[in-house]
Amino acid sequence: MKETLFLTKILLKNSLNKNANKDKLTFKAIAAKLLMFVAIAYIGGVVAFLSKELIEVLKAANQPEVFISLCLLSTIIIAFIQSILSSLNVLYFSKDIEFLLPLPINSLKIVLAKFNVMLVSEYIVELLTFAIPFLVYGITFQVSIIFYIMSILVFLFLPIIPILLGTILTVILMRFTSFVKNKDLVQYITVFLTFAMIIAIQIYSINTTELTDFMIANKLIQINGLTDIFADYFIILKHGINAITEIENRLALSNILYLIGESITAYLFVSILLSTTYINSATNIVSGNSKKTKTDFRKIKRNSTRKAYIDKEFKILFRNPVFFLNTVLPVLIIPIVLTIPFVSEFFSKGESSSSQAIISAIGENIENTVGFAICICIINFLYMFNYISVTSISREGESVAFIKYIPLELYKQCRYKAIPAFILNFIPLFFIVIGMNLLFSKISISFTLEVFVIGLLCNLFISYAEVLIDILKPKIHWTSEYAVVKQNMNMLWSTIFVLIVSIIILGICSFFENVHVVTLLISAILILTTIFYDNFVKLYSTNIFKKIC
Amino acid sequence: MIEIKNVSKSYIKNEKIIDNLNLEIKDGEIFGFLGPNGAGKTTTIKMITGILKIDEGDIFIDGQSITENPVNAKLNFGFVPDSPDMFLKLKGIEYLNFIADIYKIDSKIRKDRIERLSKEFEIYDNLNEQIQNYSHGMRQKLLIIGVLLHEPKNWILDEPLTGLDPKSAYDLKEKMKAHSRKGNTVFFSTHVLEVAEKLCDRIGIINKGKLLFVGTYEEMKKQFKDSNSLEDIFLKVTEE
Structure with missing residues (x-):
């Protein structure tokens, strides 16, 4: 037991990849923490507001406990899906496997420790997702302390069995299929499936956008009917719901005891079961999936240094699933996800719908500086999801020294590193420009061109300047690629940077009434700033790259 | 040819990790750079290759300054990290x-x-x-x-033999010899004293950022007559 807990602690610490200089309270660190706090407080506020609205709707329908049922059902579903995704990484693809396998620790302890890591991750998700809604519920109905104690116990034990089921599914998959040896392919497939699911849920949820409070309540109660059916087969859900909603009588105590008993039994039983097959599958993964194929020397040809460098950047971006899924995919997916509601509205409701009227009203009044500013801000907003430039140095990791000993000027490498982000940003740019013309048919060619030109110049400047953000504070000492994309403050700085650029553009637009003048002025500013920035990098490259060694 | 002239480097103010290093690796020479862990070998190599900025002094690769003409200097060497x-x-x-x-x-x-x-x-x-x-x-x-x-005329190799199988290690050593015979330079760091003894024309021993000895193996044996082996000499030099 002691060994398992110790191993859990080590694995958790390793997965957090904490910064060694955490005690240094610099201005930047304080500012970053403050920003993070503001962002969390804002999201918390939104969640609290939405929860309150939902509770009030259900209260009016005299079914407030439906809120609890739905939260618990969501917990089970989230835990199950998350466990499928994370168990692959935690059990099979994490770097620690190679260090753990030779140690004299029996496989049961490794499985238990790894399972605990997944459980702790789930607790963090639960805390972030359900702590505020439950607090709002508790305050609204002025419940006793027992409600909170029961809720904590339920949230501690409820995700155990869904995680076990998700893990079993993964282990079976790893045991009996061969393609899973290819870590990259598995990661691509699982994340694409998740995105497909998100888009499907979004398409489904579109139909609920114009519902009245009464209809929402009915819909929620209908979903709650599903919860009842689900609870018949998944007994822990019923025990969880009863443990919280029946605190007035003894049912709550017996149900929480059932839940705890079932979860612990399943935890031990499944862990023992998995430990027998886990080591075999893990050893298989470690052995790799290399295939020897003959090299085609005819394909070797000379390229310009620029092409060779940019090709190399693209290959690393697209072949590394962690980098691809976290830096490239959002640029491709976000415009689609955000557009689905509009497209659905546009095609499903017919000419007479209110949204059609709004669309045509906007279309007739968009060709002014306010409309122009909004178009540019939407384009910039989509650029925010492009994390290619802002991680371009960090992605190199310990081998970053390479960029300093090759005979290629640092400022040129800086330019080349910006190009992949610049090219991929054409997707949101075209998306908005084409979408704008499809949606508002009366838009003029000159306005479209002006939006395109400023969008293009913003793209150039943002993609290029974000490389500098990463050069100044690169995250190069990492053991897992996830650290580059999940624990990198530069991504926050890049968001702030794009926000500032957008605010400046908004400010300029608010001073003028003529779109042509605004276009000329913003173009001049962006071109001059980009030239100034390029010269600055060229002149001070040695100092700028000082932190990279 | 690699020329290191009055080079100093500090990571923390007033704490020199490399202290006024002067070294010349001539054409046609294999030079072994020895020293205990943390002695400053990798820092020196990083400065030669342009990875680290030099605080004082300069380094020239075939006459090209790594600080003034970095791209030309880098074209003159090949580096194995x-x-x-x-x-x-x-x-x-x-x-x-x-x-x-x-x-x-x-x-x-x-x-x-x-x-x-x-x-x-x-x-x-x-x-x-x-x-x-x-x-x-x-x-x-x-x-x-x-x-x-x-x-490239100049090879700079940081621990090049680590991880190589015996045949590849042998091949690489033969290539180093052939390269130097053509009048080129090989500069490499190593922990393997026997390699330095058998392969190098000259050896440099560095400790705590200071170059403690530069010369041929024979010169070193003369200087440290009491010691029986390179290992003894190395320990004596670095402990002083």
Whole structure:
């Protein structure tokens, strides 16, 4: 037991990849923490507001406990899906496997420790997702302390069995299929499936956008009917719901005891079961999936240094699933996800719908500086999801020294590193420009061109300047690629940077009434700033790259 | 030729990790750079190759200053770092082609050299695999081939023999000798004293940022008459 807990602690610490200089309270660190706090407080506020609205709707329908049922059902579903995704990484693809396998620790302890890591991750998700809604519920109905104690116990034990089921599914998959040896392919497939699911849920949820409070309540109660059916087969859900909603009588105590008993039994039983097959599958993964194929020397040809460098950047971006899924995919997916509601509205409701009227009203009044500013801000907003430039140095990791000993000027490498982000940003740019013309048919060619030109110049400047953000504070000492994309403050700085650029553009637009003048002025500013920035990098490259060694 | 002139480097103010280093590695010479862990070997190599900025002094590669004309200086050397874990998602052949593009090597020449060198280092059959599937030694060999591709006059190698199998280590040592015989320079750091003894024309021993000895093995034996082996001499020099 002691060994398992110790191993859990080590694995958790390793997965957090904490910064060694955490005690240094610099201005930047304080500012970053403050920003993070503001962002969390804002999201918390939104969640609290939405929860309150939902509770009030259900209260009016005299079914407030439906809120609890739905939260618990969501917990089970989230835990199950998350466990499928994370168990692959935690059990099979994490770097620690190679260090753990030779140690004299029996496989049961490794499985238990790894399972605990997944459980702790789930607790963090639960805390972030359900702590505020439950607090709002508790305050609204002025419940006793027992409600909170029961809720904590339920949230501690409820995700155990869904995680076990998700893990079993993964282990079976790893045991009996061969393609899973290819870590990259598995990661691509699982994340694409998740995105497909998100888009499907979004398409489904579109139909609920114009519902009245009464209809929402009915819909929620209908979903709650599903919860009842689900609870018949998944007994822990019923025990969880009863443990919280029946605190007035003894049912709550017996149900929480059932839940705890079932979860612990399943935890031990499944862990023992998995430990027998886990080591075999893990050893298989470690052995790799290399295939020897003959090299085609005819394909070797000379390229310009620029092409060779940019090709190399693209290959690393697209072949590394962690980098691809976290830096490239959002640029491709976000415009689609955000557009689905509009497209659905546009095609499903017919000419007479209110949204059609709004669309045509906007279309007739968009060709002014306010409309122009909004178009540019939407384009910039989509650029925010492009994390290619802002991680371009960090992605190199310990081998970053390479960029300093090759005979290629640092400022040129800086330019080349910006190009992949610049090219991929054409997707949101075209998306908005084409979408704008499809949606508002009366838009003029000159306005479209002006939006395109400023969008293009913003793209150039943002993609290029974000490389500098990463050069100044690169995250190069990492053991897992996830650290580059999940624990990198530069991504926050890049968001702030794009926000500032957008605010400046908004400010300029608010001073003028003529779109042509605004276009000329913003173009001049962006071109001059980009030239100034390029010269600055060229002149001070040695100092700028000082932190990279 | 590599000339290190009055070079100093500090990571923390007033704490010199390299203190007024002066060294000249002549053409046609194999120079072994020795020292205990943390002595300043890698820092020196990082300054020679332009990875680290020099605080004081300068370094010249065939007369080109690494601070004033970095690109020209870098064209004059090939560098093998101590860790070969780079560009793991690229295939071996893609890495070599990329390096050939950076050093602007003609198509025909690069094809011939890649084929010949990969056969010599026995990774010809693995060139079409991603580097992440290579063993440590294979990655090391790939980096060495990358250096040999553009046939630089000066080779700078940080612990080049670590991880190589005996045959590859032997081949590399033979290549180092052949390279120096043609009037070129080889500068490498190592912990293996026997390699330094048998391979190097001259040896430099560094400790705590200061160069404690520079000379041939024979000169060193004369200077430290009481010691029986290079190991004894090394321990004596670095403990002083």
